[in-house]
Amino acid sequence: xxxxxxxxxxxxxxxxxxxxxxxxxxxxxxxxxxxxxxxxxxxxxxxxxxxxxxxxxxxxxxxxxxxxxxxxxxxxxxxxxxxxxxxxxxxxxxxxxxxxxxxxxxxxxxxxxxxxxxxxxxxxxxxxxxxxxxxxxxxxxxxxxxxxxxxxxxxxxxxxxxxxxxxxxxxxxxxxxxxxxxxxxxxxxxxxxxxxxxx
Numbered sequence: 001x002x003x004x005x006x007x008x009x010x011x012x013x014x015x016x017x018x019x020x021x022x023x024x025x026x027x028x029x030x031x032x033x034x035x036x037x038x039x040x041x042x043x044x045x046x047x048x049x050x051x052x053x054x055x056x057x058x059x060x061x062x063x064x065x066x067x068x069x070x071x072x073x074x075x076x077x078x079x080x081x082x083x084x085x086x087x088x089x090x091x092x093x094x095x096x097x098x099x100x101x102x103x104x105x106x107x108x109x110x111x112x113x114x115x116x117x118x119x120x121x122x123x124x125x126x127x128x129x130x131x132x133x134x135x136x137x138x139x140x141x142x143x144x145x146x147x148x149x150x151x152x153x154x155x156x157x158x159x160x161x162x163x164x165x166x167x168x169x170x171x172x173x174x175x176x177x178x179x180x181x182x183x184x185x186x187x188x189x190x191x192x193x194x195x196x197x198x199x
Contacts, residue, residue, distance in 0.1 A: 021102040025149075028049055032127050036194070042130040049147050051084055056147070057098040064132075064145035068104040070097020070112035070153040071128050071191055072121070073175075080175055080195075081116055082160060082188075084168040093150065093171075096166075110153040115164045120156020128152045128192065131187045152193065 012188055026047060033043035049056045056065050071093055072081040082091045094115040097109050109123040129150035136141045161170050178184050179192035 016104055019102050019151040022050060025102070025104065028125070029130075039130050043134060044164065045132055046130055046147050051167070055100075057100055057102050059097045059099065062142060063142045064147055066098045067095060067146045067148045068098060068107035068109045068111065069093045069148055069150050070123070071150055071195065072112050072116065072118075072153045072155070073195070074155050074159055074172060075157075078175055079163060079172040080178070080192075081155075081170060082173050083166070083170055085117060085166070089168075089173075092185060092188065093191070095148065095150070104149045105151050108149070109153060112153045115166055116164030116170065117164065118155060118158055118160075120158060122154045122156070124154075126151075129187070129191050133187070 029043045029046050029050070033040040046066075049066070054061050054063070059065055069092075071080070074081070081094065083094050084090075085092050094112050095108060096111040096115075098104060100106050101110075104127075105123050105125055109121060112121055112123075113119070127149050131146075131148045131150065133148065134145055135144055135146055159172070163170050175192045175195050178188055179196055181189065185194075
């Protein structure tokens with residue numbers, strides 16, 4: 001979920017290269033809209049971004065860009081690993097910028113590994129949740145939209161996490177407690193309810 005300054009090597013006006021990964025993501029976004037009709041409008045916004053000629057996978061595209069995050073679930077399927085995000089000051093799922101990687105499931109897995117220190121993680125190919133949210137201005141980076149594609153990531157045998165520099169803390173939280181917590185981030189509550197219905 002990092003909101004680091006835009007790398008100097010990125011070009012906001014870069015044209016996105018054609019990609020088989022883009023076609024696969026588009027199909028998965030359409031399938032997501034069919035599976036979760038309540039998110040059809042969000043899926044349409046994400047598809048529109050994907051079709052934009054300016055590369056939506058780089059953070060320099062400040063009209064909006066893709067990010068990916070992980071609904072990192074434990075072996076029992078009852079707990080999710082959350083970060084107390086250092087920059088945003090809220091409990092959220094792990095995740096971050098694509099930084100040019102057009103395989104957002106891979107991005108979600110990489111972010112989960114880097115931010116948790118866990119090994120043996122597995123990511124599901126289909127998106128679990130879509131969330132477009134505003135990131136406020138920070139330093140020289142103006143406010144902008146994140147189009148966050150969330151994936152289910154499952155732990156292996158090891159569930160002993162390591163807190164990275166991006167987090168104030170990490171914690172396993174019961175999914176049903178998140179669903180019932182009126183003070184939790186609204187998108188976390190939505191994912192918790194979706195997970196409970198799914199199981």
